[in-house]
Amino acid sequence: MSLPEIAFALLAAVAVVTAIAALLVRELVHTILWVAVFFVDLAAIYFLLEAPFLGVLQLGVYAGAVTILLLFGVMVTRKRIFSREAATGIGPVAVALALLTVVFVGTGLGELPQGEVTIRAYDPSTLSVNLFGPNGAWLLLLGLIMLAAVSGAIFLVREGRE
């Protein structure tokens, strides 16, 4: 087992564990913490995959902004922060469904070429050329989405003062 593989295995394990932990811990504030760890862990995986720009972005956007947003949401609705997660009625079914999905996706893996695959390394400049060049429309669209989201979100949140 090569070093990247060992690293990946570790990181993957951490990702899985943190993700599960985030969903299962009883207190929401702890959840946010676990999520933050999860995001950081993913960023590490991106670095491992030779996508440094993405890694940075993940750190900034997810581990930073999103986590803070979530924390903010938790704080504002704080009446419920420390409440126990309501008991779930469909737990076994949910597990079964999730597992089935995983199994089906897993079958797709059987087709992929097994063994080592070389990860292509792209430096951020290539990425930016692509991002603003031929695929610029994606970013344009993202901008529009943000416009809609921001204006809508502000409208929804502003309501309280009326």
Next chain:
Amino acid sequence: MTTLGPTGFLALSSALLGIGLFGILTRRNFVLLLISIEIATNAAILNFVYFAAFAPSAPLGISGQSIAVVLVGFAATEVAVGLAIVLALNRAKGTINVAEVTELKS
């Protein structure tokens, strides 16, 4: 040059997807639902990044990373909108437990 087998990788991404789905199905707290969705979304992003390696050519592969970048932004935006809804809902109904927001049914 890093080399990495697809098996473990896709196992990770599908596991994350499964965890996300599981969360969406079982959690009642809106914020937890948001988190679950983010976990699943991250699985997709991971896939894009990884499959860049499988693309027939490098120029095609790079778009995988581009997509990942865009998706990260999109996911953040989505979370923002979700939180706006959480806040409004909390104000209107005094709860963010989706199990208590079941006025519309049958």
Next chain:
Amino acid sequence: MIPILSLVLATLLAGTAVTFLAGSRARWAALGTALAFLAEVGFLFLGYPGWPGYNGAMVPGFADQESYAWIHLYWMHVNYTVGVDGISLVLILLTAILQIATVVYSWTESKRPAAYFGLVTLTCLGSFGVFVALDVLLFFLFWEAVLIPMFFLIGYWGGPRRRYAAIKFFVYTHVASIVMLVGLLALVFYSGATSFDFASVYAAARGLSPVVQVFLFLPLLFGFAVKFPVVPFHTWLPDAHVEAPTGGSVLLAGLLLKLGGYGLIRWAVEVLPVGFAHVRPIVFVLAFVSILWGSVLALSQRDLKRMVAYSSINHMGIVLLAIGLGSSLGLLAAVLLMFAHGIVSALLFMSAGTVHHTFGTRDIPSVGGITPTTPALSTMMMTGSLASLGLPALISFPAEFVALLATWEALGYLVLLPLAVLVVTAGFYLWMMQRMLFGPPRGIPADAHDVPTHEGVAMGLLVALSVLFGVLPGLLVNVIANSPVKGFPGT
């Protein structure tokens, strides 16, 4: 050439619109429309071979045909194609007669008269359309177009259980239409017809294998059988008839049932002769069951309208039987019988309506001996009943006679069944007459008086017609017989 058929359609369309908007004068608008319609039908008749006074050569195929492109796509050509032959012409005449009769009968309708007369006119428009349409889609459109006004007529002006009846009627017939539509579409596409026109479908269907023909014929048969209605798809009919207002019942029994017969002849039997030939046993079984079932059930009814309704099932069973024979004699009988039944059942339903509002009930056992109080009504009722049970010199006789004759010719001793049922039919009519018309007066309100003038006029018209065509069936027969019988083996 005058596009006479389009002109008729336009007349009816305009008439419908004017009637809807005419407010309290709607009945005049409706009557005007009906009369104009009748005049145009007369014109059509004069131009058609077979009618006395026609001096042109007999034209095979359809007369007064018109065709305009309507929906032309790469893969389907739907046209507005109309035309008549003897079969449709006779039924169009029936439409015109019943329209006038219905309008006159309902002259004093006071509940939203504009809508009522508008819907009546619309129903007749639809029927006319069905009879002239020579395009699959056009046919289907008109077919369905009849449904909606009838739905409203039953549902708004009908009796106590009208809503249930209206929905039942609509759902039943709509389901049937849908199955029929599948059949028609399959007919077009499986035969590879170049357009939806009758001529094209007809020509293309020649090339279909017997198996395909059978499979195409069955949905069509089902679609038309519900309209007929054939037992066991008939249960919508008694409810619809009983709950419908009199005008609605008249149109329902007089016209709508004929659509089924006409459709079967035109779009199933003529187009798919081989399939028809294979399916004939089924047709016979259905027909026999209907004949028997209709009359036996009529026997057990207490409600006058319900009784007439079941007798309609019986009569339409004979029509189906006659069609099923697959001979030109049978076809003639079927068309004649449809015309006869249209007139007679209309008369009977009008009688039932008058009985209902004169005596406040249609329950046969609770009213009796009405003849001294209402001689005109009971005379006309009697005429209707006698005509319906196939008395000579009245309109049904020649039709039933030819039908039975053709049945014997084709089926031999099986004719015994419809023959025996004739006795049952006579039985329930006589039973009804004995109870209601004769005997000591029973359940007659003090203020009962004879038929109102307008109703009398309408019914009298039908009585006169049933005598006229009973004595001179040749008037119609020649028209029917001159329509080329398409699709029978050997033609």
Next chain:
Amino acid sequence: MDALAMAAPFAPELVLLAAALLVFLLDVLGVRHLEALGAIGTAATGTSLLLVIADLGFGPLGALRTLGASHLDAVPAPGTAPLYAFSSFGLVFQGLFLLAAFLVSLASLSRPSHERGAAVFFGLLLLATLGMLLVAIASDLIFLLLAIELTSIASYILVGYTRRDPRSLEAAMKFYIIGALSSTLSFFGASLLFGAYGTTNLYAIRASAGAVGYPVLALLGFGFLLAGLAFKTTLVPFHAWAVDVYDGAPSDVSAFLAGGTKKIGVFAFFLVFLGPVLYLRGTGGANPFAGPPFDIGPVVQVTLAVVAVLTMTVGNVLALLQREMKRMLAYSSISQAGYILIGVTIGTAPALAGATLQVLAHVLMKSGAFLVVAAVAGLGVGPLIDDWRGLGARRPALSVAFALMLLSLAGVPLTVGFVSKFVLFSAAVQAQGLFVWLAVAGLLNSALSVFYYGRVLKAIFFDPATPTPAPSGAAMGAAGPPPLGAGGIGYARAAAIGLIAVAIVALGLYPQPVLGAIQSAATHFVAGGA
């Protein structure tokens, strides 16, 4: 000049964007009259609609044409495929989207003028419409999904737009959660497809469909996409949100959702699944479960067919007993989606044309119906179907219009709903083989649907009015703003409803012009021209 020439084909989109920005700008500047902002929205959607029709090559509007005829249906050179392409089929759909937006925005001019947030309403409406237009020109999976997300996010907010109404917010919440889940699934599917094909360009995928290296991966990707897009299209069992959302959202927004945004899912289905349906033949691949190699195309078709039949049936069955008007309409909307899916399943030009016409019909019928519901709610009538009793006598014109819409939904002839079903099902029959059963299933379902439409008609026209008639516009006028014109409905809304009613009948009688355009577009689309 060059930039202008580059931008010209996007004129419809740009008009919308400019209008949206203008609306937000005016809002910031303090101009918050609903009428003013609504007029901008209406004008923008209207203009855009005209531009799209002009681009389709409609003669009289030739002068407005901004998209060169040569760009239309041009096949992009391999490898240089941009993220968007102008197909006439897409333009047709753009027209449909804009029609829905125009109608809703026109009717919304009659919303209560004291209402807050007109800017957000019209601005987001315009942005959502913009997203829809972009969907119709997408040629790239990610572009497509992002455009869908633009519409989705705008509509999440629109659903929750009456912020004080808990029902509205509940609807927004459910919409959001299921929407986000679905988008995640879509993106996951896209990632698998990216893995399987190495590209996200749909035309490239279509072209290389016959040479896919990992068919199971591809199938998984299509499966995820099916689930994700089915959310938008409200296919069973991905439909459950729709009922609650249409119910809880303001009726105008429901009209927009049912009549408008839902249709982007349809287009996305065409775009994504036509490839597999049409071209993934004989590509085979080891099936890890079932043994022998199989054709992907038929497999996808079978799956789509099952989903289509399921959708029709479940939608109809659920609508049967529904007592609330909006929920009934929602279920009927679901079943209509099933019909439309038949078109995709068959994948021939006639089927596509039929489905497209069905979309058009549904735009008219469903948005019309919800607009009427909004109007009737404005008259003080409750949400239950029983509350509508006797409306036929009180508001004959409105009732007749509504009846027309319902009859059209039921596929009764002389309405556009019939023509569309006719074309669609005749395409199914034409395709022969097992597809005939799809037509049979569809037709039987439309028969089933007659039950509940008939029930509504019965309530409106036959049943006597409820004993305590709800307060009419005049009574409300005392408390709120002065009663609206056109008998408490509002002129704009009345105009929109009238327009729809007329269109339903007109297209029912003579669909040739529209159908002609649709058929050539569909033919081009199936032929594979971009």
Next chain:
Amino acid sequence: MSFVVVGLLGRRMPRLEWGGWVAVVCSGAAMVVGVLIGLGEVLGPATYVDRRYTWLHLAPSSGYPNGFSLVVGTLVDPLSALMLIVVTVVGFLVMLYSIGYMHQDRGLPRYYAELSLFLAAMNGLVLSDNLLEFFLFWELVGLCSYFLIGFYYEKPSASSAAKEAFLVTRVGDVMLLLGIFLFFYEYAAAGPVGSGGWAANGFLFVQNGLPFLQQGPPVATDPTILTVAGIMILGGAAGKSAQFPLHVWLPDAMEGPTTVSALIHAATMVAAGVYLLAVTSVFIGFTATDSLVIVAVGGFTTFFAATMAVVHPDIKRVIAYSTISQLGYMVLAVGAGFSMVALYHLFTHAFFKALLFLAAGSVIHAVGTQDLFKMGGLKKAMPLTAAAFAIGGLALAGIPPFAGFWSKDDVLASVYSTLGSHPYYWPFFLLAFFSVFLTAYYIFRVWFLVFSGDRPRDPTLPPAHEGPWVMRVPLVVLSAFAVGGGALVFFPGFQRLLLKGVGFAGSLAAGIPPAYTATDLLLSGGGVGLALGGLALAWWLWGNGRVAPLPSSTATRAMRNVLLERYYFKAGYDWIGGRGIYTLARAADFFDQFVIDGTVHGFEKGFAALSDRLRRLQSGLVSDYAAYVVAGLVTVFVLLLLVAPYLVGRFGGT
């Protein structure tokens, strides 16, 4: 010419009292014309005047290379001339009689209208030149009968009897219709005319200017069908002529005015059945089986009806049973192959039976009751009526030289002559022969009950008196016929009428005129003796106004009840018609409503239940919705990866 008759009678809208005179005048005119026609046939050579109009026509097509047409027309031949005389003469007399008899009734215009219509239809029937037209008028005649039986429609028994009459004859009609179909389909196609089959030929009695009967008996192609056809035609005749087992309606038909009974239910309409048999016997030549069946029906009915007449207390019903019985004689004769004899009896019977009815009517008119046991001693008050009744009775009983003797004797003699070759006829011959005794007994029982004695048994009866002249004249005229009608047979012209009428040349003409060999004389003597015996018994039992001559022992009482209840036939039919079929119909109705409609409702309920079940899934909890999405996703995978590949692999693509 004869259309004039029909036309004259067709114009029938008399009003009020003198409307009756209009009808009388019309029928008088018709009688004149009819008798003239008849005389023309009697005096001159037999002619066949046929006029035809196409009623319904199909042009030649592949199915019918010669086309297909139904025609209406009139045919005057000896047979119809004979009937024409009967119908118009009796018709006129009854009309005239009605003026007096019916004068106090409401609804006179209706009466005369219906009676005139009946006469018109009857003439039409007689003059028909084809079976279709025959059938048409046959039904019309039945309709008029229906109306006239139900003339007193307020009386439930009258309307019920009318319905019964219509229904029972309808059974016969249906059989007749089938008989017509059978006969022409199987037979005329291969018949002597054979120019393209029956479809082209229609139902004509006449082809190429000549009646079938002039063209010799044709060859049957399928004896089975011919047999069935014969039995079917017998069924029609049995219905109309009230033969067993379709006899039940005729006694009940006496609910109508007596005049109607006289005209329709004695003289004319009921005879139409015999006429039909006579006509058809000519051109289908009944097979041996047919003949046996006809003989059996006729012979049995003769006896059967006579027994019922023996005990009945209602004057009209007794005569009605007698009619049935006499019609039985005619049917018997036809069956034995002697149509002309049957017609002969028909001819005489028409007059004396009409006479009996009119005389009875006169009595009823006078005393206002039909119950024999209330009457008595009317001889003095109504001498003319008593005489007329006696003449009628004598004629009926077959006492020479009254009309009935000749014809009845002829019937018996001719049947007897066949016994050698057809031994199976023996029992029926004996029944018929013994019926002579019964006939004489029951009719004179009536006479003695009504006329003998000194006073009515029921003192409350009003004093009797003779009717006005319009009632007396017909009695006299008919008495004359009843006395002398039988002797007409010795006129060659009348003979020819009978012989030509049924189309047989001399060799087959046994019995016309009656040939009196030794055997025949013995037979006649025996008959007369039986009749006299019956007469004597009647006198012995009832001759002096006794009320109950016989002790009501259990045996006779039981038998009497059986007879009064008409062997329970009526009850049986009522049970079948009323209870049996009605119960069946109710059961069918139940099936219709709950099974057929129930199935439909079951679908509805099923869908509703499904809807309800599915609706519960819409829980309002968003997690559930998400679960559906994921479940859907999994389902899609199952479909895509498992089910669909299997299906596609199994069925080979779409």
